[in-house]
Amino acid sequence: MAVTVQTSSYRADGLIAEDIDTYLEQHQHKDLLRFITCGSVDDGKSTLIGRLLYDSKMIFEDQLASLEADSRKVGTQGKKIDFALLVDGLAAEREQGITIDVAYRFFATDKRKFIVADTPGHEQYTRNMVTGASTAELAVILIDARKGVLTQTRRHSYLAQLIGIRNFVLAVNKMDLVDYDREVFDDIVEDYRTFADEIGIAQFLAIPISGLAGDNIVAPSASMPWYDGPTLIAHLETVELDQNVDQDKPFRMPVQWVNRPNLDFRGFSGLIASGAVKPGDAVRVLPSGRTTTVARVVTFDGELDQAVAGESVTLVLSDEIDCSRGDVIAKADEPPQVADQFEATLVWMAEQAMVPGRSYWLKLGAQMVTATVQQPKYEINVNTMEHLAAKTLELNAIAVANLSTDRAIVFEPYAENRDLGGFILIDKISNNTVAAGMLHFALRRSQNVHWQALDISREQLASLKHQQPAVLWFTGLSGAGKSTIANLVAKRLYRMNRHAFVLDGDNVRHTLNKDLGFTDADRVENIRRVGEVARMMTDAGLIVITAFISPFRSEREMVRKMMAPGEFIEIYIDTPIEEAERRDVKGLYGKARAGQLKNFTGIDSPYEAPHKPDIRIDTTQMSAAEAADLIVDTLLGDR
Numbered sequence: 203m204a205v206t207v208q209t210s211s212y213r214a215d216g217l218i219a220e221d222i223d224t225y226l227e228q229h230q231h232k233d234l235l236r237f238i239t240c241g242s243v244d245d246g247k248s249t250l251i252g253r254l255l256y257d258s259k260m261i262f263e264d265q266l267a268s269l270e271a272d273s274r275k276v277g278t279q280g281k282k283i284d285f286a287l288l289v290d291g292l293a294a295e296r297e298q299g300i301t302i303d304v305a306y307r308f309f310a311t312d313k314r315k316f317i318v319a320d321t322p323g324h325e326q327y328t329r330n331m332v333t334g335a336s337t338a339e340l341a342v343i344l345i346d347a348r349k350g351v352l353t354q355t356r357r358h359s360y361l362a363q364l365i366g367i368r369n370f371v372l373a374v375n376k377m378d379l380v381d382y383d384r385e386v387f388d389d390i391v392e393d394y395r396t397f398a399d400e401i402g403i404a405q406f407l408a409i410p411i412s413g414l415a416g417d418n419i420v421a422p423s424a425s426m427p428w429y430d431g432p433t434l435i436a437h438l439e440t441v442e443l444d445q446n447v448d449q450d451k452p453f454r455m456p457v458q459w460v461n462r463p464n465l466d467f468r469g470f471s472g473l474i475a476s477g478a479v480k481p482g483d484a485v486r487v488l489p490s491g492r493t494t495t496v497a498r499v500v501t502f503d504g505e506l507d508q509a510v511a512g513e514s515v516t517l518v519l520s521d522e523i524d525c526s527r528g529d530v531i532a533k534a535d536e537p538p539q540v541a542d543q544f545e546a547t548l549v550w551m552a553e554q555a556m557v558p559g560r561s562y563w564l565k566l567g568a569q570m571v572t573a574t575v576q577q578p579k580y581e582i583n584v585n586t587m588e589h590l591a592a593k594t595l596e597l598n599a600i601a602v603a604n605l606s607t608d609r610a611i612v613f614e615p616y617a618e619n620r621d622l623g624g625f626i627l628i629d630k631i632s633n634n635t636v637a638a639g640m641l642h643f644a645l646r647r648s649q650n651v652h653w654q655a656l657d658i659s660r661e662q663l664a665s666l667k668h669q670q671p672a673v674l675w676f677t678g679l680s681g682a683g684k685s686t687i688a689n690l691v692a693k694r695l696y697r698m699n700r701h702a703f704v705l706d707g708d709n710v711r712h713t714l715n716k717d718l719g720f721t722d723a724d725r726v727e728n729i730r731r732v733g734e735v736a737r738m739m740t741d742a743g744l745i746v747i748t749a750f751i752s753p754f755r756s757e758r759e760m761v762r763k764m765m766a767p768g769e770f771i772e773i774y775i776d777t778p779i780e781e782a783e784r785r786d787v788k789g790l791y792g793k794a795r796a797g798q799l800k801n802f803t804g805i806d807s808p809y810e811a812p813h814k815p816d817i818r819i820d821t822t823q824m825s826a827a828e829a830a831d832l833i834v835d836t837l838l839g840d841r
Contacts, residue, residue, distance in 0.1 A: 238319045238334050241344035242354035246375040250413035251320050255309050257420040313439040328598040329551035332638055335362050339444045340369040347380045351393045357584045360401050366620045369441050370406035378412040382425045409434055445512035452536040453477030456567040457529045461516050469516035470525055475621035480508040484534035487525045488612045493534050494521040528569040530612040538622055541644030542610045547602050550595035552636035559726040561760040563628035572608040616640035631756050664743035667701045671740035671769055676749045678775030679804050681782035683821050684749040690830035692747055702745040720801040726757055733761035753809045774815035779804050
């Protein structure tokens with residue numbers, strides 16, 4: 203079989219310019235397959251990729267010389283070439299002989315280009331494996347012929363299927379170490395087939411290989427004449443690509459950029475996720491639902507008569523309608539769905555546990571919204587497929603949960619469209635990606651529950667009271683003096699004929715939130731409920747005074763975003779813990795230090811002080827009455 207050759211002879215001193223141009227032109231128009239290798243630890247993933255690169259002649263002479271030197275120095279194959287060293291680039295990987303990070307490598311044959319991701323096998327690096335699988339169209343599941351199907355083989359097969367990969371190759375590796383025994387191969391295939399049926403893998407191709415010896419990688423193996431199927435490379439060259447399948451689906455293009463280089467041109471640029479589009483097609487812009495037709499399909503190289511899935515284009519529409527980044531242009535009579543409440547599968551990727559009720563950024567393509575995740579319905583034990591009860595999610599956990607967004611988004615179930623069904627969650631404080639998710643469906647209530655229009659506006663209600671609504675959000679340690687100062691502020695506002703109401707932490711715990719405890723998740727839900735009540739009170743034109751520990755910055759920021767601009771005033775009652783403990787007439791600190799009171803803020807549960815509060819009160823330098831005067835003066839001075 204002919205393969206593309208890329209050695210040092212392909213450098214400028216070995217080829218004339220015309221040859222290089224011809225080679226690059228041929229290379230440019232080949233289609234591209236992204237695939238991953240995964241399986242248990244030491245199944246030979248890195249060795250297989252190294253062998254692919256070596257046999258495809260994708261190694262420069264200087265790289266080969268370096269590989270041979272490294273093989274003698276840190277290799278695991280004695281005097282032979284250790285192909286795994288081509289991929290295992292991290293020092294820690296080479297020292298331990300394992301893969302830790304996701305390594306991407308490019309190679310090509312005469313028929314197709316490839317990007318392969320070598321994903322780690324260790325359970326603690328599941329998030330790395332999910333990252334590598336997220337863009338892959340095919341998974342090569344490696345199994346050590348001596349060990350058979352292992353727990354991590356099942357885990358990675360399930361994850362690959364969960365991520366939406368539909369093409370699977372079962373590569374039974376190290377056949378040379380079992381004397382190329384067909385019975386060993388058949389037993390492993392039958393064992394894997396039983397598991398594959400359980401998790402929904404419809405079909406897979408099983409190939410007996412030896413990554414180290416090169417059997418059935420590029421050329422058929424003389425040591426296994428009983429196998430008459432394709433080699434690994436032959437299958438990779440001919441398997442159908444997802445983008446070809448996507449072309450038969452309804453047209454969808456998420457808008458990434460509004461292209462307006464001058465006053466005479468306005469187009470909408472993006473990568474076509476599915477289907478095809480041509481001038482004259484009727485399209486619908488979502489979430490607005492406005493319809494129009496396509497006037498032109500424009501690319502850098504000129505206009506097209508038709509564009510299909512996988513192509514990046516700019517669409518010029520016939521009408522001047524509102525369309526911006528994050529919107530989706532779709533086939534008019536087969537549009538995707540729009541909703542704000544969903545069921546989804548989550549893969550938790552952060553060291554910090556998920557906090558149900560906390561607000562995260564949800565990024566789905568170019569759409570970015572605030573999302574709140576509820577307590578998981580169940581966690582999935584991917585080793586046994588059991589559904590387990592869970593209140594939160596730890597690193598590498600996989601679960602099904604409901605989530606809601608602060609505004610409707612355009613989506614399709616992940617099983618139908620990976621581009622419009624896959625998302626990530628981002629922590630609002632650290633900006634770290636904390637989870638990857640796959641949408642299943644919109645909850646029925648998201649379609650059946652609608653906002654009721656009211657004839658009397660919040661502005662009219664505030665005008666009736668001759669005041670501007672506001673939320674005075676007192677935060678600080680237990681015993682800092684929040685309730686005392688909040689009560690004095692309420693009395694002063696009352697004497698000034700202002701309409702105010704105090705939401706006190708202890709009082710709310712006796713009523714609205716009596717079902718909540720003091721875990722991190724319950725504290726988040728406590729603040730979310732109070733924030734929603736405070737927002738409705740401001741809609742009624744009230745000045746709302748809240749006195750809560752509210753220990754987490756993210757939840758205070760969540761409440762701020764619920765309010766109209768300028769209506770949320772964060773007041774930090776700054777009291778050293780020693781002083782707060784001295785004032786503690788209830789003896790709560792003493793009980794917490796004695797271990798009789800769990801999850802007590804400042805002792806065994808953290809308090810995150812505001813970085814830039816709107817008002818800071820140092821109770822060691824100011825009396826409660828002075829603090830109340832300052833707060834009222836600040837509030838009314840701004841109004």
